[in-house]
Structures are given as C-alpha cells and as structure tokens.
Amino acid sequence: MDGGKFFGAFRASSGITDAVVLNHVPVGCNWGAAIFKTTSNQFDMRHACTVMHEREIVFGGEDALREALIRADELYDTPILLVIAGDAPSIIGDDVGAVVNSVTLDAEVMWMEAAGFKGSMRDGYEEALTHLAGLMNESDMIENSVNLIGFSPDDFKVDADVKEIKRLLRDAGVEVNSVISKCSLEQFKKAPAAELNVVLGQGSKLAEHMKIEFGVPYLEMEYPYGLEGTTQLTSAISEELGTGHEPEFDIEPFKKVYLYLHELYGTPVSIIGDFHAEAMANFLNWELGFNVEVSARNVDDYFEFEEGVRNSNTTILFGSSFEQNIARTLDIPLIRFCYPVFDNVCVYDDAPYAGFRGAVCLTEAIINTVMSYG
Amino acid sequence: MRKFCVYGKGGIGKSTIVSNIAAALAENGETIMVMGCDPKSDMTRNLVGKRLPTVLDLFRTEGPDRMKLDDVVFKGFNGVHCIEAGGPEPGVGCAGRGVITAVDMLDRIGVFDDIKPDTVIYDVLGDVVCGGFAMPLRQGLADDVYIVTTCDPMAIYAANNICKCIKRFADRGAVTLGGIIYNGRSVVDEPSIIDGFAARLGTKVLGRVPMSILIPRAELHRKTVIEYVPDSEIADTFRYLATAICENEDRVMPDPLSDDELDGINEEIEVLLREREETGSNLTGDV
DSSP, X not given: OOOHHHXXXXXXXXXXXXXXXXXXXXXXXXXXXXXXXXXXXTTOOOEEEOOBOHHHHHHOSHHHHHHHHHHHHHHOOOSEEEEEEOHHHHHXXXXXXXXXXXOOOSSEEEEEEOOGGGSOHHHHHHHHHHHHGGGOOOOOOEEEEEEEESOOTTSTTHHHHHHHHHHHHHHTXXXXXXXXXXXXXXXXXXXXXXEEEEEXXXXXXXXXHHHHHHOOOEEEEOOOBHHHHHHHHHHHHHHHHTOOOOOOOOOHHHHXXXXXXXXXXXXXXXXXXXXXXXXXXXXXXXXXXXXXXXXEETTSOHHHHHHHHHTSOOXXXXXXXXXXXXXXXXXXXXXXXXXXXXXSOOOOTTOOSBHHHHHHHHHHHHHHHHHHOO | OEEEEEEESTTSSHHHHHHHHHHHHHTTTOOEEEEEESTTOOTTHHHHSSXXXXXXXXXXXXXXXXXXXXXXXXXXXXXXEEEEOOOXXXXXXXXXXXXXXXXXXXXXXXXXXXXXXXXEEEEEOTTOOSGGGGHHHHSSSOSEEEEEEOSSHHHHHHHHHHHHHHHHTGGGTOOEEEEEEXXXXXXXXXXXXXHHHHHHHTOOEEEEEOOOTHHHHHHHTTOOHHHHSTTSHHHHHHHHXXXXXXXXXXXXXXXXXXXXXXHHHHHHHHHHHHHHHHHTOOTTOOO
16 A cells, blocks of 8 residues: 555655645545644644645636635745645646746745656655755755655654654764754755765655765665664764764663563564565564564555465564554554554654664563553 | 437537437427537537537536526527536646536436436537546446548547447446438548448448538528528438437447558548549539
8 A cells, every 4th residue: 555646745745844735636635645644743734735626627726726825825924835736637737837837925836746646655755855855055064964864744753763863863973964854944955964865764866866966975774773773874874974983772671671572582473564664674573583474565465465464473563554454353463653653643752663762662562562452 | 218429520510410400309399408518518509599608617606506407408499408518628627527527417406307308419529538528428328329420531530439439338238329420521422431331330320411501501590400491401301310310229339440440441532532533523522
C-alpha cells in the first residue's frame, strides 16, 4: 500500500513549517492528507483545499483554484503558498501554472503537479523536495554542520526522533543546520550552508541536486534505530566531517530488563513499512535477537505480506495503523512505528524511537506490549 | 418505452437526423424526448428554434439541488421534449464526465417518471473519446444504437470505432447495434460501399438520407424539414427512417473491421474518386 505521488508531495511540502499547502484536489484526498498529519498536532492545520466537486471536474477547476489562492492568501499569514495539483486536475488538464501566474498575492507561490497515479509516495516526496530546492540560496558554509534529509512532519515520533538525533550529533560536535522536511522556509532556504547532507532513508534526489547546485556532499544512511544503527550514523558523520568523535552508549537501562529480554530472545516477529522498516528489522534482529519472519516494504505486494504473516509464527507485528486488521485477525499485538499512524498519538518529544534513547523507549514499548497483551 | 442512441463522427449529420426523426415520430401523437449529449448543444435548435439552456449550465449556476424539470426540459415542434446535456467550454474540464453528470441529474429530477416518454432518442458525440461518451451504451439508457456515416474514410473509421465500443460492453448485457444510417452528403456518394461495410459488421443500412438542399434551407430557418417542408420527399425520407428504427427488431452485436479491412474500403473509395474525377462527373451525385 502506498499513498501515491500526491501524498508524497504533500508530506514534503507541509514539512516547510510556516508554509501553507493548497491542495488542488477533491475533498477526499485533502481529508486523507489532513487526517494523517494532524493526529499528533491538532493545531497544525496549515493547509487549504480547492475542494473540487463534480462541477469543477466537468467545467475545469481553474476558477476554483484562482479563488482558493486569493482566499488562502487573505486567511493565512504565510511567506509561501505551495500548490499541489493532484489526480483530478491532472486528468482534466487544468492549467495550474497559468492560474498561479494570473494572480498577484502577498505570499510567494510555488506549484507542483503530483497526480497520485503518476508515481509512488516516494516519487512524490523526492520530486517535491527537488522542486522546492529552487527556493534555496547559496550560503556561506557552516563548519561541522549537517542537514538531515528524509523526514516528514507526519512521521510517527518525528519530533522526539529529531530532538534525539540533534542531541547525539551535538555531543559529537556536529550542529544540525536544517531538517528536511521539517523546518521553516528560512531554514530550508539556507540548507546549502551545511557542510554535509545526511539522507536518512529518502530524499537522495534532493541531496544529489544540492551536490550539483551547491557542492554539498552527502551520505546515505539507514534510519538510526538501536545502538548499532545510531553508532553507525554518528560515526559516519564524524568521520566524514573529521570531528574525531568516538560514540559512547549507555547500556544501563537495558540491564534493568535483561531477564525479560532474555525471555523474548528468538521471538518471531514480522514487519512492514516504508524505508524505516529495514532499519527497524535490523534492530529487532541484531540487537533484541528476534526472528524476523516476514519483512516487507509498503511498495511490495500487500496480499503476499499478509499471506506470509499468516503462514508464519509471527507473535508481534511492527507496522503502521493500516496493520490493525491483520493484527486483530491473528490476535497478535501491533507496534506502530511508521507512517501512517492515526490511531495513536505521540505528543511527548522526549520519548523517541530513534537514537540511544529511542532504543530504550522501543525496548520498553515492546516489553510492555508483550506483558500487557491478552 | 423505446430508447435508442444515434452516434456518428462529429459533423456527420446526427443532429439533423435525430431532430427530424423526433419531429416525424411526434406527428403520430407519441410522447417523444430527445437529449443532445454533445457539448456543442445545438441538436435541439431545429426543434425549438433557439439554443436551449443546458442541464450542465443549470448544474453550474444553480447547483444540483435547485434544478427543476421545467428548467431543463423544453417543448419543441410537435411537442417533442427537448433536453441538452451541455458541457464545458472547449479546452477545459471534462466533457465526458459532463455526459455522466447530466444523465445523473435528469434521473435525480425524475425526468423519465414525469414525462413518461414513448420514445427517447440520445444524440451522442460519436468519436467515443472517453468513457463518458460511452455512458449511454453502458447503463441501460438505450436499447440499441444507430450509427450515422457518410461514404468518407474518416466517418467509416469513426463508425467502426463505435462498433468496437458496443462490442466491448457486449458481455455486460448492454446495448446492441440496430443498424447504419447512410448520409449521402459524402465525398463520393456510393451507397453500395456502406452496404458492404454494414454487411461486414453484421448489420444493415436502415435508411439513406440523400443530399438535399432543403435540409440546409430548413436549418437556416432553425427548423426540421418535417416542419419546414412537410410535404417534401426528404421529409418522407425521415418519416420512413423513423418508422424503420422504431419497428426494427434486427439487433446485432457488431463484428468490427480490422485496420486492413478498413484500408480495403479506403481503396475502393479512392478508386471511385479517381474514376469520377477523370470522367468529370458530379462526385456527390445529383442534388
């Protein structure tokens, strides 16, 4: 299951935290994008919609878009309106560029076409970021600084994970310049000031673009779950920047639950998700000693994944809220760790899943889930 | 209720034929309803004498909830109930979706229940460019389809495409092909070519509309020939055609021609064209 290109573009764009995203789509697409984004931050409603109805499909949505642009500019105090044209206007051929050029607004306007049927969510994310890179300015390099690329504002645990990764890098003598895409427009514009881009799972097209346009080199790393994943990330960045930092980690918290972890050794689990899934599978497998029975990406055949899980000994499922049904059917616990999570909130930004602290929180969540289930 | 669609390439004479058939059928006292499903929305002009507000005009300005039957159904010559689906301006929106929306709206305001027509005729843009224009073929709106063609390669090609579309929906218990209507206003007026084309499709030519100066004259006065020259031979041609369609029970699932077979017909037309150019004869026959 994959949200398609529209969702990817929406997630990348809404990561500019002071931008307003104007979705040129029917109401359902807008609702879907909104519900996944606002679960854990209900006041972050920085998006508007042209609400295309049948009338806009038959007669074209250009008038509705023009009106929505003007109203969004009046209603929101924002430096930039990001217009995303989804499936319906792409099918009927609305001339979005011409409409955008026909209005004079206070806010800057940038538009992109992202019909869901024209690619995957990953494609939409990559293309949108590369498109948004047109906003970036040449900047003086800030030594020992990095951009973190690959985030979306509706990732589960995103605030806590970013905070933890920043903490770890700060300890390693590295400052985070911009988090993409979860930063203000100003921070996004000055992304070329970083000495290094660190791509965590997605956003490699933007990194390649920035390498060519601004000469910023990049590293591609797995999302830092677990002690090993985190160490790999901080070591690679330190080595690339030459800071000479040696990571240290604290295993004391794990000692407290050693007996539980011992009992859970060899637990059969299955996992599905976006790029986070592989890193999570490695943590479960290498560090907790679980047996990963089925590991799949969202872009794989979901039916095949379900069949695989049914025919396995899986006792814990790791995924998103979409896996509720299969977990209920098999009467096994579901641990939500990646997008979309719309039936759990994560409001506390000191309980990450990434980094060293994240490894502790994840372990705690897994043990508690097992102890309380059934 | 008898209900049929008339399809054919754009500009082939569908609207002329539908409006005249409707006027002819209404002479017998039957309740006739015609619906134009072409964004040009000019099919009913010859029945009403003016361009009508369309269903989609009302949908756009008033919205679906305020639409009333009297806003979109107008009585024309001989009491024919006339409706135009309408559509977007050229170059914007989706005209195919417009056909679907218009039919939905008519159903919603209860057009068929209120008017209880004996016969409903749909005049549909014939290139079947998308699913919307095939909608009358799918949803049980019509019993059968009549395709208008001249003896021109592109018109025959379009007619063949419509047959492909009918065949595509064959396994859904949808409409069948009732026959071909030949319009003699062709580059080469050679009815035998269309007879052959119809035979290969598995159907027959149900009527022939000859070239007649009375048709454009009537249209200049925004009238059907049934109204303008009721005692003329051409008016009788439409009356025969109307009766033939209404009484037709010979419906088939067409067997569309291959590209090679269509090329063969093109060659026949080309040979005839060259012969007539060489002999200097009137290409389109006597007027």
